[in-house]
Amino acid sequence: MKDEVVEKVISIFNSIHPVSENLKEKIFEGSDVIQIKKKNLLLDIGETSKYIFFIYKGALRSYYLDQEGKDNTSWFLFENELAISVFSFFSQKPSFEALEGLDDCILLRLSFAKLQKLYLEFPEFNYIGRILTEQYYIRSEEKANALRMLSAKERYLQLLERYPEIIQRVSLGHIATYLGITQHTLSRIRAKV
Template identity: 45%
Template structure:
């Protein structure tokens, strides 16, 4: 609730409604929160932990689209907002504590509380901007630049997930990632 309150003041009735409806759950690493064919019924706030969203292509290759950590939201956007089956997985990468609300609860916040609409708009804008930044990042940055940016965004990424997941997120092979890591993390070895 502190996160929402940092966006705009929350009325007592809104705070009471959220407090009575928010679901707090713990999940272990490797737990699948959503898989293709299921409909995303909840939007998750990551209190602790690290998650990823990914698709599997026709060749069985995993393609990671999002990596999210503490204080981020995790959602299958298309599935949640259309209430249709997802095409992606959401996987817990590091043990986590998640807080969530349902699609119908969110819609009631929009309908019943002015600040609910405002918060929804601010968060939608934030994550739309992140999506646009990711799209630009993938089109205009070199693999080495993408890796450096990822390290800035998630300084503990190496401890939170596998090299395969990192490479998948960066749109490169594990071998390319190994070369980049050697160059960046151990520059004295490449001279």
């Protein structure tokens, strides 16, 4: 199983920059494959993120608690994407968000310490990391801009365009909080689309 998972990760990295055999071996040696069940947490609020995850199978969501203690979805993450609490992982401080399985998941896990070691040993991996970080940042900006500038209907259509299968995989309640609307508003939008 681990061979298959690592091969998938390497194919994604290779689409950014060629990965040497030596780097591939170090990624294989330094990572492990874990499985979590639906609704289980990879990271809890207040816990420091020690790992970055690659989603081989399944889906995750990131969420935070608002001032009333209500959970709000920040991100949906699916197969072939990286899952991380950016602030907590890179600062090594407690997380203000949680990572939860939306499905049973198979993940490749790499620790903060091992990632830093790979960056030191393999300059090409710094390039891959920079591109992945840029992509994550762009998505974050797109979401922030959508919340500021798009109507609820436009945000919903944009989400469907990015993840056409999301309605079959994610609860409407989670989708509504991600879009910054109530579930009732989401139902009205869906009835019109």
